[in-house]
Amino acid sequence: MTRVLQTFTKHKLNPPCSISFGPFNSSTQFRWKKKPTSTARTRLETRTRDLKLDQLSARFKKLNLILHLHKLMIDKKRGPFVSLQLMSRWNNIIGLNIGIGAFLRKYPHVFDVFTHPVKRNVCCRITEKMKGLLNEEEDVVRDLELENVKRVKKILLMSVNGRIHVHALRLVRRELGLPEDFRDSVLGKYSEDFRLVDLEVVELVDRDDESLRVAKIEEWREREYREKWLSEYETKYAFPIDFPTGFKIGAGFKEKLKNWQRMNYVKPYDVNEVVRVRTCGGIERFEKRAVAILHELLSLTVEKMIEVERIVHFRKDLGIEVNLRELILKHPGIFYISTKGSNQLVFLREAYSSGCLIETNPIHDVRRKMLELMLMGCRNTKELKIEKEKIKDRTANQVLYNDGERGGRDTDFVISILENCHGHNYDYGASDIEDSSE
Structure with missing residues (x-):
């Protein structure tokens, strides 16, 4: 002692x-006592990075912040604009690490920051271009209603008992291209296909539709078999592999990969009961089935990417009883995790080339326009000044019209409002930021 x-x-x-x-x-x-280590964390830190996908992930994160901010502006229902004093309280809600004024000033083609002609406080509204793209996205989603029904039915066919929690679908609503009110416009409208077991569980009525039991990977396997004259033994259970630039291949890696490609497994749509390790033929075949389910789920999304934390909500319904993050990192030729931002995004590597989606769709095209509008930054602001002059004229006429309806204001006061409205500089400077912070 x-x-x-x-x-x-x-x-x-x-x-x-x-x-x-x-x-x-x-x-x-x-x-x-030893320091605890995590295999997934080690692989995440030592993985080969894809700079193009990391850059795309960072841009989509900024676009999601803008869309979240727009949703908050609409939910308040205070009119066509919101004061910066109110918006400054939303920093923690949307996860901004800078002031709201500085953030809005970076995207003048998305947000129109101006001084109210009457109240003289700094306000913000969505520009006409961004508003037009948001309306266009809603129209495209509405036109693709039957495609949305097909996506939900395929996810339900992959589930172990034909049921999915509505909360899980709600989390990936935007990724799947579903409308905001998909519970009524999709699940409720097509009652012959879907049945709500309770408030949070949806069930597929008919599971015998064989036309939907074909995975996206089967199209690639058919092309490989037909165009490259490969044997069925080589292609029947294979996946497209595309390693990032600079990926180091160790000794014996190619042989292990070839054996894994040839290994058979129970495919996502081939089972109507719970698939366990024993019935699937071992842990490796069980993991390969999980890879196939994740591959099909990503193929059903609009941009072939989804947040890892949101996939976790499908684990129980789809029968994926493995560590998802570790499984994704174990197959860098099929998936890629980007750690840009607070949330981790997983991409389907075969769907991208040089950071661009290979096979586009109408919803992605509209969102791509939003991304381009955001990336314009402070360039081409001359067009914005012309649009602002038109908006100022409309605002002045509206003030004059409202005053005529009320008939209780002095004419000189209305004239002073119009002079201030036309003479005020609408560029958002440092002085406006200081006023808004107060």
Whole structure:
């Protein structure tokens, strides 16, 4: 006991609170306790990065912030614009690490920041171009209603019992291209296909539709078999592999990959009951089935990407009882995780080339226009000044019209409002930021 205390004193270490003899005393725990390690975390830190997909992920994160901010502006229902004093309270809600004024100033083609002609406070509204794109997206989603029904039915066919929690679908609503009110416009409208078991569970009525039981990967396998003259043994259970630039291939890696490609497994639409490790033929085949389910789920999305945390909500319904993040990192030739931002995005590598989606769709085309409008930054602002002049004229006429309806204001006061409206500089400077912060 004395010798142990002398050791702590010699090396200037804090002795444990109480030392007792035995195999599990405090000194033993202090000396032999190892730092916990995670395989997924190690692979995430040492993975080969794809700079194009990382850049795309960062841009989509900014676009999602803009759309979240627009949703908050609409939910308040205070009119066509919102004051910056109110918007400054939303920093923690949308996850902004800079002031709301500085953020809005970076995207003048998306947000129109101006001084109210009557109240003289700084306000913000969505520009006409951005508003037009948002309306166009709603129209496209409405036109693709039958495609939305097909996507939901395919997800339900992959589930272990034909049921999916509505909350999980709600989390990936935008990724799947579903409308805001998909519970009524899709699930409720097509009652012959879907049945709500309770408030949060939707069930597929008919699971015998064989035309929907074909995975997206089967199209690629058919092309490989027909165009490259490969044997069915090589292509029947294979996946397209596309490693990022600079990926290091170790000794024996190619042989392991070839064996994994040839290994058979239970396909996503081939089972109507819970698939477990024993019935699937071992842990490797069970994991390969999980890869196939994740591959099909990403193929059903609009941009072939989804947040990892949102996929977790499908684990129980789809029968994926594995560590999803570790599974994704284990197959860098099929999936890629981007850690740009607070949320981790997983991409389907085969769907992208040089950071661009290969096979586009109408919803992606509209969102691409939103992205381009956001990336314009402060360029081409001359067109914005012309549009602002038109908006100022409309605002002035509206003020004059409202005053005529009320008939209670002095004419000189209305004229001063119009002069201030036309003479005020609408560029958002540092002085406006200081006023808004107060």
